[in-house]
Amino acid sequence: xxxPAFRLPPLPTIREIIKLFRLQAMKQLSQNFLLDLRLTDKIxxxxxxxxxxxxxxxxxxxxxxxxxxxxxGVSELLVVExxxxxxxxxxxxxxxxxGKLRIVHGDVMTFKIxxxxxxxLKRQWEDDPPAVHIIGNLPFSVSTPLxxxxxxxxxxxxGPFTYGRTQMTLxxxxxxxxxxxxxxxxxxxxxxxxxxxxxxxVQHVLxxxxxxxxxxxxxxxxxxxxxxxxxxxIQQPFRLVEKVIRNAFxxxxxxxxxxxxxxxxxxxxxxxxxxxxxxxxxxPTLRPxxxxxxxxxxxxxxYRKMCDEDPHIFAYNFRDELKQNKSKNQERG
Numbered sequence: 411x412x413x414p415a416f417r418l419p420p421l422p423t424i425r426e427i428i429k430l431f432r433l434q435a436m437k438q439l440s441q442n443f444l445l446d447l448r449l450t451d452k453i454x455x456x457x458x459x460x461x462x463x464x465x466x467x468x469x470x471x472x473x474x475x476x477x478x479x480x481x482x483g484v485s486e487l488l489v490v491e492x493x494x495x496x497x498x499x500x501x502x503x504x505x506x507x508x509g510k511l512r513i514v515h516g517d518v519m520t521f522k523i524x525x526x527x528x529x530x531l532k533r534q535w536e537d538d539p540p541a542v543h544i545i546g547n548l549p550f551s552v553s554t555p556l557x558x559x560x561x562x563x564x565x566x567x568x569g570p571f572t573y574g575r576t577q578m579t580l581x582x583x584x585x586x587x588x589x590x591x592x593x594x595x596x597x598x599x600x601x602x603x604x605x606x607x608x609x610x611x612v613q614h615v616l617x618x619x620x621x622x623x624x625x626x627x628x629x630x631x632x633x634x635x636x637x638x639x640x641x642x643x644i645q646q647p648f649r650l651v652e653k654v655i656r657n658a659f660x661x662x663x664x665x666x667x668x669x670x671x672x673x674x675x676x677x678x679x680x681x682x683x684x685x686x687x688x689x690x691x692x693x694p695t696l697r698p699x700x701x702x703x704x705x706x707x708x709x710x711x712x713y714r715k716m717c718d719e720d721p722h723i724f725a726y727n728f729r730d731e732l733k734q735n736k737s738k739n740q741e742r743g
Contacts, residue, residue, distance in 0.1 A: 428472055433499070442623040446622055465543045471493075485541075536640055540576060544560075548582070561610075571638060577636065597699075605651075610638050650713065665696065667694035682723075
């Protein structure tokens with residue numbers, strides 16, 4: 411006989427937890443609580459089948475999504491919460507789910523998840539994703555830096571991705587969710603679109619109206635699901651790829667040669683930009699949003715060769731040059 415599915419016992423509602431522990435969402439931390447457990451169940455279902463999985467939840471807050479994860483038949487749930495005010499409410503959940511919920515008072519930006527779960531969960535990168543999932547309703551202020559950090563981890567196969575191609579289901583402002591999944595040529599196409607899509611299969615799986623949150627954010631919220639690709643679509647170091655993409659999108663309304671030119675010192679800018687675009691077979695009059703991941707692959711491959719031939723190129727940062735020119739002008743003035 412199969413073991414009966416675990417269900418949490420009756421508990422105070424999230425609204426009651428907020429009252430009980432006098433919790434208030436802090437505007438400066440861009441916190442928003444999701445009170446409707448039908449919606450938190452929906453988010454968790456979008457993560458896929460979590461039966462017997464190990465889940466890492468980031469920013470659980472008062473524990474709405476935490477309850478839905480515990481009810482999804484997980485083997486273990488690890489939550490990392492920076493705000494100490496939420497720990498007593500989470501502890502109540504831990505008591506209601508003996509041996510299922512581990513609470514860490516810490517910062518997701520620095521927490522070492524690679525040491526948190528059993529070694530036996532690790533899978534080869536080429537295998538199916540491991541039974542490890544990341545789920546989170548992130549404060550808007552950390553969602554973009556955190557996803558960039560995790561994309562870097564994917565490229566290195568470290569952090570949460572030491573276990574293999576760990577899947578992530580995360581909330582973002584709807585506009586950021588649309589950027590992450592934007593296709594070539596669309597209005598929302600951005601640096602974030604290319605960064606996410608060269609490393610992952612990215613899906614905008616759900617939109618939640620802002621009114622479902624407390625306090626109500628000014629925007630709706632998008633839920634995005636990420637599955638790391640077996641082979642990244644650009645096979646160059648993360649820092650190099652990020653630099654090329656960041657520069658390309660600097661002047662998003664201008665032709666792409668304008669931003670890509672900023673990869674090179676002013677003295678050789680025109681010549682090197684022409685060489686980069688010609689060897690990469692990229693039309694210089696395309697706008698940044700019209701560049702596909704394949705375009706960026708070619709640009710990164712050629713830029714890498716140019717950097718190998720002249721290491722000063724990669725070290726160059728046009729902002730440093732701007733500062734130097736500014737201070738020279740001030741000295742003259």
